[in-house]
Amino acid sequence: MAHGLSESLRAAFQGRVIEDRDALAPHLTDYRKRWTGRAIALVQPERTEDVAALVRWCGEHGVSLFPQGGNTGLVGGSVPDGSGRSIILSLARMNAIVDVDPYNNTLTAQGGAVLASVQEAAARAGRLFPLSLGAEGSCTLAGNLSTNAGGIQVLRYGNARDLCLGLEVVLPDGQIWNGLRGLRKDNTGYDLKQLFIGAEGTLGIITAATVKLFPRPAAQMTAFAAVPDAHSAVKLLALAQSTLSASLTAFELISGPAVELVLHHMAGARSPVENRAPYYVLLESSDAENEAHATARFEALMGAAFEDGIVTDAAIASSLAQSAAFWKIRHHLPEAQTADGENVKHDISLPISRIGEFIDAAGAAVQRVLPGARIFVFGHVGDGNLHYNVSAPAGSDAEAYRAMRASEKTISQAIYDVVAGMNGSISAEHGVGQLRVGTVAGYKQPVEMAMMASIKQLFDPKGIFNPGRVVARE
Numbered sequence: 001m002a003h004g005l006s007e008s009l010r011a012a013f014q015g016r017v018i019e020d021r022d023a024l025a026p027h028l029t030d031y032r033k034r035w036t037g038r039a040i041a042l043v044q045p046e047r048t049e050d051v052a053a054l055v056r057w058c059g060e061h062g063v064s065l066f067p068q069g070g071n072t073g074l075v076g077g078s079v080p081d082g083s084g085r086s087i088i089l090s091l092a093r094m095n096a097i098v099d100v101d102p103y104n105n106t107l108t109a110q111g112g113a114v115l116a117s118v119q120e121a122a123a124r125a126g127r128l129f130p131l132s133l134g135a136e137g138s139c140t141l142a143g144n145l146s147t148n149a150g151g152i153q154v155l156r157y158g159n160a161r162d163l164c165l166g167l168e169v170v171l172p173d174g175q176i177w178n179g180l181r182g183l184r185k186d187n188t189g190y191d192l193k194q195l196f197i198g199a200e201g202t203l204g205i206i207t208a209a210t211v212k213l214f215p216r217p218a219a220q221m222t223a224f225a226a227v228p229d230a231h232s233a234v235k236l237l238a239l240a241q242s243t244l245s246a247s248l249t250a251f252e253l254i255s256g257p258a259v260e261l262v263l264h265h266m267a268g269a270r271s272p273v274e275n276r277a278p279y280y281v282l283l284e285s286s287d288a289e290n291e292a293h294a295t296a297r298f299e300a301l302m303g304a305a306f307e308d309g310i311v312t313d314a315a316i317a318s319s320l321a322q323s324a325a326f327w328k329i330r331h332h333l334p335e336a337q338t339a340d341g342e343n344v345k346h347d348i349s350l351p352i353s354r355i356g357e358f359i360d361a362a363g364a365a366v367q368r369v370l371p372g373a374r375i376f377v378f379g380h381v382g383d384g385n386l387h388y389n390v391s392a393p394a395g396s397d398a399e400a401y402r403a404m405r406a407s408e409k410t411i412s413q414a415i416y417d418v419v420a421g422m423n424g425s426i427s428a429e430h431g432v433g434q435l436r437v438g439t440v441a442g443y444k445q446p447v448e449m450a451m452m453a454s455i456k457q458l459f460d461p462k463g464i465f466n467p468g469r470v471v472a473r474e
């Protein structure tokens with residue numbers, strides 16, 4: 001950065017300015033290593049007022065601001081563009097747990113707080129913060145809210161949007177909005193916080209949030225069940241919901257090939273069930289009473305499922321360690337896929353009732369575009385959310401992987417057309433970012449895109465915040 005600009009930036013706010021190339025490098029490339037941008041600096045303000053001062057500085061100097069949390073996002077939303085006239089904003093120094101109120105069942109934290117530290121603070125107060133996902137050791141509360149993160153317990157507690165009661169936000173003109181209210185009811189006009197949740201940093205910088213807490217469960221049960229097909233998984237979900245009602249906290253579908261991939265790539269991994277199956281379900285219940293009650297209800301569910309033929313084999317975890325081993329298979333899927341080679345990822349949402357039908361139709365559509373393609377399906381099926389990843393045929397060489405990458409758009413379009421035909425969404429929880437900014441307009445109504453563009457223009461007329469993400473540049 002030019003000396004004068006650097007001096008002026010450093011004088012504008014209190015906090016760190018990092019310009020060193022080596023220190024900047026990990027912040028320029030996204031988690032999937034698909035996008036690398038350029039930035040004149042990474043800045044770490046100390047306080048909300050410093051974020052506001054920095055934002056004003058960016059407006060005055062025509063510099064774009066790319067907010068970055070843990071940089072675990074999967075759609076390239078958290079890394080700068082290639083303009084070289086950008087700053088990465090990190091809230092690493094604004095990561096305090098500000099307040100835990102066990103009677104109001106709320107927690108207030110600064111935006112840079114790592115999700116695991118929010119969960120731990122809630123646990124210390126005897127409460128549960130239920131947002132939970134594979135990246136929880138490094139993703140941040142602001143990143144979670146900006147992406148409206150989902151994770152494994154949406155079925156019971158909702159996604160980040162449902163868990164948020166209040167926000168503090170710095171607007172693109174440098175104003176600070178303190179909306180940190182811990183209220184369950186507040187009908188005083190538009191619910192403004194909802195505009196910033198899921199906006200992927202395009203409308204405001206989330207500097208703090210007040211979130212909901214819940215009682216901790218008295219007992220948890222985890223099972224790994226083999227099912228004959230995806231249709232049976234949906235039937236098992238309905239049965240589990242009627243048997244366990246609100247105690248059902250997680251319901252994950254994993255296809256047979258996806259489990260095989262983990263068993264192949266994860267050291268020491270063992271299949272929880274004896275016989276291989278086309279699909280597996282990882283389900284968890286969280287009981288408010290006690291272990292005996294939890295066990296009785298869970299065993300009743302599994303017994304009924306066997307009787308109906310929708311489960312062919314199952315293992316119920318008898319210890320926390322065994323439950324963790326089941327979950328490790330689920331959480332290791334992204335790494336196993338990386339070890340296996342490139343794949344074309346999709347994060348789609350469907351009416352739950354159509355999941356089996358979708359898997360059949362999308363499988364056929366993919367084979368037409370890429371014969372022999374390997375398909376790895378897993379996801380939060382209790383929320384109608386599937387991660388539907390396509391890989392080159394087994395034994396493919398580098399040339400075949402290049403060909404797959406070259407036909408990525410055609411593969412995705414084949415899948416998205418099936419999704420659209422079933423009234424689904426092409427992004428369930430990962431967001432739009434850079435990955436889908438060119439695609440999303442094809443699957444939303446023009447009036448929706450026009451409203452989104454108007455909102456962006458209203459909040460950020462200079463296009464300072466995360467330009468070219470979510471809403472395409474003019």
Ligand SMILES: Cc1cc2nc3c(=O)[nH]c(=O)nc-3n(C[C@H](O)[C@H](O)[C@H](O)COP(=O)(O)OP(=O)(O)OC[C@H]3O[C@@H](n4cnc5c(N)ncnc54)[C@H](O)[C@@H]3O)c2cc1C
Nearest residue numbers: 069070071072073077134140142143144149150151201206
């Ligand atoms: C192994 C793994 C598992 C995952 N599992 C899930 C899952 O189950 N469910 C799920 O939903 N996601 C999942 N993700 C995706 C990712 O973890 C989430 O999107 C997470 O919420 C991102 O948080 P982050 O702090 O890393 O944000 P980043 O990746 O740094 O940023 C994400 C977006 O938020 C914006 N942003 C960051 N901070 C701010 C701020 N202070 N103000 C405004 N905007 C901001 C960024 O500009 C960017 O657009 C997973 C990722 C990995 C690597």
